Amino acid sequence: IRLAVGATRFRIVRQLLTEGLLLSLAGGALGLLVAYWTSSLASALVNTSSGTLSFDVTPNTRVLVFTLIASMVTVLLFGAIPALKSSRVDLVPTLKDGNSRTPIFGRGPSLQSLLVITQVSLAIILLTGAGLFVRSLWKLQSIDKGFAGQNAVAMSFNMRLQGFDTERGKNFYAAALEDLAAVPGVESVTLASALPVTPGGSRMELPPNATKPAVNQNVAIDIVTVAPRFFETTGLPLVGGREFRSIDTEKSTQVLIVNETMARKFWPNDDAVGRSFSDGQETFEVVGVARDTKYRNLRETQRMTMYRPLAQGYVPSMNLVARTSVDHGTIASSIQRRLQAIEPTLAVYNIRTLEDHIGRAVYVERMQSITLSSLGLLALILTAIGIYGVVAYSVAQRTREIGIRIAVGAQRSDVFKMVVVKGLVLAAWGSAIGLVACYWLSRFISSQLYGVTPYDPVTLIAVAAILGVVALLASYIPARRATKVNPLVALRYE
16 A cells, blocks of 8 residues: 555665664663673673683673674664565555465465574574583583592692792691691591692603513503592592502602502503502502592593602692581681691692582583573574464464364364464474584584584484474464454454
8 A cells, every 4th residue: 555655665665674673673672681681690600610710791882782783784684575575566466455465384485484494493403512512511420530529628739839948848748737637527638749630740651661561562651649548538449459658758668559550551460569660760669559530631541540659759739638527618718727827828729629620620511511502592492482473473364264264164173283283394394404404513513522422313302302392382372373263253354
């Protein structure tokens, strides 16, 4: 009618784009408000695990400008096509039959249905990625780490950086272990140059046949210097032999505790306890065999590790570990005060529980899972809205047809099924395309997964099932509305 009474195509397009811009700006404003409300939650997620990262995610002027531009670009990209299409209507047929409409579900796919299929495909990709990373994280966290991280608190200090010479450092270590053992709530206390699941540390690399017993290949052995009661305090069990004792001093026989992997390497058919080991410079007696654990990261294959007593090899940078029977926060403060009473200038840092320490090893995987899960949830919500909108619009378009169907005897359950099937068809097409895209894209993240293949059938089936349920729920309300169409009202209205 507007075109018939003289409106130009430009005027029609401008009007439709203006309406779209108002909707888009309203959506952008709502999204910005949600961003402000959830910024504190995002900061907490970033800083929960290690406390070493500080990101300011509060929206600012740049975010406001970006949101405004994104809203306007959205209208130009997705509002221009329907606006131009609406300005090209054939006036005579349209004015003769004011109710003629192009159905969403015609013989060919409409633009609306294609957009929804794209939404479903993207949601499948994000949810599959999130599912793979969540399962990978779960696999990493369920790894048998070989030691007990519960009820233990750790902290670090460096004697050399604080100007302590070797003698002063040794005296401090001895005084700290003796004094802290008497703190109420402390069950055992020890020192270690490196804790399990810690990047870095000392390592010895030797050429073939440089050791005794000799092996005909290169040898790489991690070296961990520990104080007595290390294995008791960390919960890392010995499978043979004994722990280090106070009798293991500089003047006594040089001793070692090796892990199971090292024992199998050098003494494959014998008990390692009581055997001698030489690195080409020093000779040691093996007094114990410790269970394998993860020392560099959770993904690593088992490495050879040997433990040396602190009394036979001073190390200036150490980690103090205390197993406690009381609240970690309270006991950590008490331990720190005791240490500073021994050395007032001592700087203690990186105070954490062993559980937190282990949690840092999967920090990246945890953030990947949280980020992708959040994006996947958002995509799922958008997909539900898209399917609902298209199905509801289709029902509105087909009100007369539905009225006729019911008038000539169609059961309301048949109408309900007809509408729901339309939404499920959109979800099925989107899921199929999304799963094909996942198969192609998953190879790019295979190196970041652990214990899960990029084509994990459990994840793919679960994601497809979730999308199916969401499509069913999104189609339910329009389908219920279609079953309540009154044939007389529909026909009279049309």
